[in-house]
Amino acid sequence: MIKHIYPNKVTILYKETSGKGIIAGSIFIKGGSIEDPQDKKGLTNLAVRMLLKGSKDYSQFQLNKIFEDSGGYISASASEDYIEIDFALKVEDFDKGISVIKDLLFNPLFPEDKLQQEKQNTIAQIKAKQEEGFSYAFDELRKIIYKDTPYQYSVLGEEKDINNITIQDIKDRWNQILDSSRFVISIVGDLPYKKVEKKLKDTFANIPLKTDFKYPVYNKKIPTSECKILQREGAQTTILLAYNSPTVKEGKDFYSMKVLNGILGAGFTSRLFQEVREKKGYAYAVGSVFPTRINIGTFIAYIGTDPKNTENAKEEMVKVISSVKEGVTDEEINISKEKIVGTFLLEHQKRAKQAYYLGWFETIGMGYETDFNYTKNINKVSKSDILQVYNKYLAEGYSCVIVKP
Structure with missing residues (x-):
């Protein structure tokens, strides 16, 4: 098990395994939907949904094809406290996969013609949750137990806010997220670390260091009478x-x-x-x-x-x-x-x-x-x-x- 912290504070975790030639990874970026502005709840989720729509060197089709042709996948999601990019592929395709991820991080396209579609998908998801008993009840419970904190809002955001989010908002949020002090990269696979070390450094050691990110602290207690x-x-x-x-x-x-x-x-x-x-x-x-x-x-x-x-x-x-x-x-x-x-x-x-x-x-x-x-x-x-x-x-x-x- 290897842990390496680059000068820009990116944390690399690497565990070598032996098996059938598979390598998988999770890229965590600290700071999720709790950072969304008050009138743009859902911004982080929308930015992450837009991330896999293509980059400077790879179209949405091409980037998915590279992972799927290798029998693997790439996905991205947001939660309250972090963003997650997951991937898996064969070891012989690792360099190619990491090249795609590097281009996604540094050169995402965020195509404006896809934004309206993702807004509609998100609003449909919000409405679907309101039709399901547990999801609806939990979103109402949030307003009690997390009152006056950013946790009172769903990661999906608020329908009224979704419509206000622009491509510039998406780009600005991604620029905020692309801060090396936020990044934890965890990889497990059938390759010696020495064979991936250079490629990992080339990809992640150049992420700009903008802050010394620390999670906000909320010591709120749940009310016990409501x-x-x-x-x-x-x-x-x-x-x-x-x-x-x-x-x-x-x-x-x-x-x-x-x-x-x-x-x-x-x-x-x-x-x-x-x-x-x-x-x-x-x-x-x-x-x-x-x-x-x-x-x-x-x-x-x-x-x-x-x-x-x-x-x-x-x-x-x-x-x-x-x-x-x-x-x-x-x-x-x-x-x-x-x-x-x-x-x-x-x-x-x-x-x-x-x-x-x-x-x-x-x-x-x-x-x-x-x-x-x-x-x-x-x-x-x-x-x-x-x-x-x-x-x-x-x-x-x-x-x-x-x-x-």
Whole structure:
């Protein structure tokens, strides 16, 4: 495993593997949609969607063909905290693929004739989310739990803002993003580092250093007394409960919460599934998620239920989550750990996922070494750790959104 930081502060992570001649990478650029201006929410997402529309030396067709002819792919996406460019191809095509990526970074075309199409696609996506119960409820929940921070807005942005975004806005945003202090490049593949070192340096060491990028810090806590009830057309009620939780900065608490989430809401063996769906029959779908967050940690329990069961279902969810204060069993802890570790190891069977996790851990501030210690840290979580994290975070209460017909 090699970590190299260029003078311009670009971080290179490289892991050599042996196998069938595949190489994959993830390019992370720190700073996502939370940097969008107040009246141009969705700008970062739109800029990233436009990125693969072609560059000075490669048309959209040509750049996709180079990766697809190699049995691979190239894709780009935006999230709240970072931008991600992923790729994979055969080792013999690596130089060609990196040449395409270099031209995309330094010479994107951002063709104006494609902008209107991407705006329409984005607006259609925003409207589609409003038709889906969970997505609609989560976007409403954002406004409560992330109020007065940039996280209260979806990565897709606001429909009224999308129409205001111009090609010049896209170009200006990309110029802001093309700052070497933001870049983490993670590559895993069947090539010795010495064979790629020169090409990587030629591509990434020349990105201009404009700032010393640091993530903004938001210490906001989720309010624990607000419950918003909304009505919309549909056949079921969607309920989301949001609790305060640790961020990646909280170390031990972070891993304890991962295991507690597994106990409460991950899969068929979880308490929420067993108690709310199997025993009570309230749920079409039920579970919980604990997203890995740089800012404002959140644990979210969710359910889709028959409207007539709305109040009972909500009360039962709160009761199940509160039941942790009475204790958890060794069996529950072991099952949760096995699910987390098993999923993590299975995902690492692919070079693309290995590259992703190494780069992602580095980008969010946990350090790439976390990839090698993650399962060990999960397995170290004890019963007392779980009770401590429950009392520290979940016992404070929750905010909720209920969307019903």
